[in-house]
Amino acid sequence: MDAEVAxxxxxxxxxxxxxxQRELVRFFRQRNRVFGALGQPIIFWLLFSEGFxxxxxxxxxxxxxxxxxILLFTAIFATITVIEDRNEGFLQAVLVSPAPRWAMVLGxxxxxxxxxxxxxxxxxxxGAATLGLASSPPDVAAALALMxxxxxxxxxxxxxxxxxxxxxxxxxxVMSVFLLPxxxxxxxxxxxxxxxxxxxxxxxxxxxGVAGLRRYLRFADAAPVPGADPSLKRPVLTDALPQAATxxxxxxxxxxxxIVTLAFALVMLVAAWRIxxxxxxxxxx
Amino acid sequence: xxxxxxIQGVTHRYGARVAVNDLSLxxxxxxxxxxxxxxxxxxxxxxxxxxxxxxxxxxxxxxxGCDLSRNVAAARRAMGVVFQSPSVDKKxxxxxxxxxxxxxxxxxxxxxxxxxxxxxxxxxxADRAGDRVETLSGGMRRRxxxxxxxxxxxxxxxxxEPSTGLDPGARSDLWHxxxxxxxxxxxxxxxxxxxxxEADRADRIAIMHRGALAALGxxxxxxREVGGDAITIETDRPGELATAISDRFGVQPxxxxxxxxxxxxxxxxxxxxxxxxxxADVRTITLGKPTLExxxxxxxxxxxxxxxxxxRENAQESxxx
Numbered sequence: 001m002d003a004e005v006a007x008x009x010x011x012x013x014x015x016x017x018x019x020x021q022r023e024l025v026r027f028f029r030q031r032n033r034v035f036g037a038l039g040q041p042i043i044f045w046l047l048f049s050e051g052f053x054x055x056x057x058x059x060x061x062x063x064x065x066x067x068x069x070i071l072l073f074t075a076i077f078a079t080i081t082v083i084e085d086r087n088e089g090f091l092q093a094v095l096v097s098p099a100p101r102w103a104m105v106l107g108x109x110x111x112x113x114x115x116x117x118x119x120x121x122x123x124x125x126x127g128a129a130t131l132g133l134a135s136s137p138p139d140v141a142a143a144l145a146l147m148x149x150x151x152x153x154x155x156x157x158x159x160x161x162x163x164x165x166x167x168x169x170x171x172x173x174v175m176s177v178f179l180l181p182x183x184x185x186x187x188x189x190x191x192x193x194x195x196x197x198x199x200x201x202x203x204x205x206x207x208x209g210v211a212g213l214r215r216y217l218r219f220a221d222a223a224p225v226p227g228a229d230p231s232l233k234r235p236v237l238t239d240a241l242p243q244a245a246t247x248x249x250x251x252x253x254x255x256x257x258x259i260v261t262l263a264f265a266l267v268m269l270v271a272a273w274r275i276x277x278x279x280x281x282x283x284x285x
Numbered sequence: 286x287x288x289x290x291x292i293q294g295v296t297h298r299y300g301a302r303v304a305v306n307d308l309s310l311x312x313x314x315x316x317x318x319x320x321x322x323x324x325x326x327x328x329x330x331x332x333x334x335x336x337x338x339x340x341x342x343x344x345x346x347x348x349x350g351c352d353l354s355r356n357v358a359a360a361r362r363a364m365g366v367v368f369q370s371p372s373v374d375k376k377x378x379x380x381x382x383x384x385x386x387x388x389x390x391x392x393x394x395x396x397x398x399x400x401x402x403x404x405x406x407x408x409x410x411a412d413r414a415g416d417r418v419e420t421l422s423g424g425m426r427r428r429x430x431x432x433x434x435x436x437x438x439x440x441x442x443x444x445x446e447p448s449t450g451l452d453p454g455a456r457s458d459l460w461h462x463x464x465x466x467x468x469x470x471x472x473x474x475x476x477x478x479x480x481x482x483e484a485d486r487a488d489r490i491a492i493m494h495r496g497a498l499a500a501l502g503x504x505x506x507x508x509r510e511v512g513g514d515a516i517t518i519e520t521d522r523p524g525e526l527a528t529a530i531s532d533r534f535g536v537q538p539x540x541x542x543x544x545x546x547x548x549x550x551x552x553x554x555x556x557x558x559x560x561x562x563x564x565a566d567v568r569t570i571t572l573g574k575p576t577l578e579x580x581x582x583x584x585x586x587x588x589x590x591x592x593x594x595x596x597r598e599n600a601q602e603s604x605x606x
Contacts, residue, residue, distance in 0.1 A: 011391040018388035026376050093372035093433075096336050097389040098361040279340045 015099035019107025020114065023078060027115050037074040038119055041066050042126075048189070063127050064213040065188025067120055068206065071151050072183055074119045078112030079158030080171050087167075095279075102273045105159060109272065112155035113148065120147045124217075132220035143216035146257070149265050150209040156268035163275050186210045193250070205264035212257030287350030289314045289441050289473040290335065295344035297330050297496075304330040306496035307344070312475055312489075314349075314440070317467070320477040321484040321577065322493030328477040331493075332445045335475070336366045349440055362390065365434030365472075367444040371426045372433075375419035379410055379429050382418060383436060390437040397436070404432040407469070408462045424455025428462060435466055442466075444476040448483050460486060481577045492581055499584040504577060511575040511583045514552025518545040518559065519568045526566050533562060548575065 027033055045066040049059040085091040094104050121144070127133070133140070161174055185192065186206035192198060201207050252260075290312040297305040305327045312318045320328040333339045335348060337357050346353045351360035373382050380401060387397040405411045408428040418426060427447065434442060447463075448456045467474055476487070484490045485504050492500040492507075500507055520526045527538045527545045538547040549555055552572045560567055581587070 014388045014391055018385045022374065022377070022385050025381070026374070029376050088375065089368060089370040089372045090374050091372075092338065092368050093366070093386065094389065096338055096361060096366045097386075098358050098391065099389050100358075279338070 012099060012103040015097070016103045016107040016110065019094070019099075019104060020111035023081075023108065023111025024114060026081070027078065033077060034119075037077055038070060038122065041069040041073060042123070044069065060131055060219040062189075063131070063219065064210055064217055065183075065186070067123055067127075067147070067213060067217075068150065068186065068188055068210050069183055070123050071116045071120050071147060072154050072179065072206075074116035075112055075151055075154035076158040076171075076175070076179060078115050079108060079155050080162045080165075080168055082108060082159060082162050083165050083168055083171075101277050105156075105269070105272045105276050109152060109155045109159060109269065112158065113151035116151040116155060117144075117148050120151070127217075127219070134218045134220045135216060139216045139218075142254075143213055146209065146212045146216065146261060149261050150206075153205070153209075153261065153265035153268050156265065156272040159272040160268060160275055163272070182206055187214075187251075191250070205260055208252055208257040208260035209264075211251040212254065212261065215251055215254060215257070287314070287347070288312060289316065289349060290318075290475060291345075291347045292331075293345045295331075295334065295341065295346055297327075297334060297339075297342050299330075303496055305334070308496070308498060309344075310491055310498060310501060312473065314473050315471060316489060317474045317487045318476070319484040319487035319490045320475075320493055321479070321481070321490050321581075322477075322499075323479055325495075326493040327496035328479075328493045329445065330496075332443065332477045336364075336443055336445075337361055362437070363439060364441040364443055365437070365439035367427075367430050367434050367442065367447060369445040369447075369449055371430045373418045373426055373429050376417065378415050378417050379405065379421070380414040382429060383433050386433045387436045392437060400436050400438075401432075404435055407435075407466060408432045409458075422455070424451050424458060427451060427455070427459055431459070431462060431466070435470070435472075438470060439472065440470075441473045441475065444474070446478055447476055448478065448480055456483075484577055490577070492577075492584060494581075494585045494587070500580060507577070507580045508575045511579050512548040513550030513575075514548070515573045515575050515579075516547045516549065516552050516555055516559070517541075517571045517573065518547075518566075519543075519570075520545060520566045521568070522566065526563060529563065529566075530559070534558075 045059070045062055048062050049057070052058070052062075082091070085094075095101075099107075124143075124147075135143070162171065165171060182204060183189075183206065185197070185200050186204050187201055187210045188206075192201045251257075288311040290310075292311070293309050295305055295308045296303065308327075308331070320331060322328045330339075334341060334346060334353070337353060337360060341354050348360040349363045351357075351363060353360055374385070377385070383401045383404070384397065387401065392400065402411070405414055408431055410425060410428055410432065413421065413425065418429060421429065442463075447459060451459065463474065466472060476483075478484050487504065489501070489503050490507070491498055502510075518526065523540045523543055523545050527540050530536065530538050530545065530547065536547060536549065538545050540546070547555070556570055556572060560570060
């Protein structure tokens with residue numbers, strides 16, 4: 001295996017890029033996938049923000065969480081196509097090609113992560129247009145970089161889950177008992193810093209991605225959401241909740257956000273590579 | 286010069302079931318070689334081992350001199366693999382499929398482009414290059430697959446059940462293109478098949494039965510070994526005629542489906558003798574070569590398209606593989 005990797009390393013980039021590019025081409029040829037991954041989070045964003053209006057949570061508050069949800073959904077849906085690749089036969093040709101298994105993993109993950117990042121950027125543009133972005137250009141660049149790392153981590157997570165699955169049916173269960181709770185408990189939806197919930201939020205690697213984006217993406221307070229009453233934006237409840245529970249200062253430091261998110265991506269990439277590296281008869285459908 | 290394929294003492298198990306049992310053989314470079322066997326005979330497992338889809342468990346195998354346990358990457362570069370269920374991406378166009386596949390094999394852009402056009406012309410799909418594969422017929426998809434696998438000029442082409450799911454027209458097309466490619470590049474062609482007429486196109490065949498080799502040789506040679514030519518006489522009284530032939534010539538004819546059947550070498554010399562001896566009894570008399578199915582029966586004692594035993598094995602194989 002080591003010799004195999006060594007021989008193929010230099011020549012693997014064309015294979016990786018070809019596989020990644022194929023992901024993009026396929027994605028944009030299936031329009032329903034484009035709207036599917038973007039539509040639901042935007043609806044959630046509207047409903048949550050409107051539903052909690054009058055309390056402390058508004059469009060700006062829910063924005064980073066929704067952004068992460070878009071990354072999560074797109075990344076996951078992009079990588080579970082590995083199940084289709086296997087069932088439709090495409091995968092077998094990749095498996096017997098000289099491209100090593102890790103190149104196949106990287107191609108799939110880079111392709112999926114690029115799609116997720118593009119969707120995230122689209123939503124960011126929507127946020128900037130409706131809320132007015134108040135972040136400095138370096139902060140926006142940092143947010144985009146963090147989004148890219150998060151996209152890689154989540155696509156690799158999706159790959160690891162999907163690799164051994166025989167059909168997409170099993171994936172719905174994983175989505176509702178693992179992935180959605182992971183998103184809910186990442187500080188995307190509520191701060192959740194007390195009790196056992198606080199522990200889960202602290203241990204959840206996604207928390208640091210959401211926190212980082214919350215730090216980098218600030219919206220002009222003055223920019224009103226269409227139809228929103230500006231007088232309701234900072235209402236009475238502000239005093240009731242301790243400022244530390246929701247304020248920027250309570251978030252993990254930027255360095256912590258970066259370290260945890262990068263480690264998350266690395267661990268997931270290694271997991272995806274390890275699970276795909278073994279040649280077994282389970283590689284066939 | 287290395288053998289195209291060399292297999293020594295290869296055994297493969299799925300759990301307790303032995304799919305390939307201590308198999309040894311060699312395929313020479315430039316040959317068309319077929320592994321013939323019913324479902325469950327182990328030929329699919331052998332294809333998966335040779336194509337490097339699954340790793341060797343016991344024994345040694347080499348493809349074009351590249352050992353399959355030590356030098357998988359080199360073996361993969363040296364061969365092209367055509368799968369039974371096409372590995373083409375239906376959402377991509379014909380040209381895109383070739384393009385991506387070529388990049389997987391590390392082909393440079395210029396070479397890839399010229400090779401792509403050359404092969405699409407060779408398999409008669411130049412005018413469909415821009416069409417998505419999902420709009421093509423099964424036969425055309427198989428030809429895209431074939432073109433795809435020839436891109437990197439493999440010296441060995443490995444095909445799994447190439448004719449399965451194709452109508453007779455598409456089948457003979459495929460072989461037409463296959464032999465054209467073979468003439469151009471001198472590629473060794475190794476295939477698995479359960480179709481007797483397809484195996485007949487090979488220079489040599491290995492007949493597989495329950496994971497082991499039942500026979501190995503050129504189709505004609507194998508048929509000759511069965512016992513020469515088959516003479517079939519249609520008559521109104523087969524039983525009496527068979528006895529009469531036996532009494533007169535000292536041979537043992539059989540009665541099969543209401544006809545008298547006699548297997549003898551130099552069958553054509555028997556025809557005038559039989560007709561002259563029993564002019565009133567012979568309605569029609571035909572001379573035929575034994576089929577590969579006769580070879581299979583003679584070597585294994587089983588019918589090719591099997592009884593209840595075989596179908597149980599099939600179910601097991603499709604479950605476990």
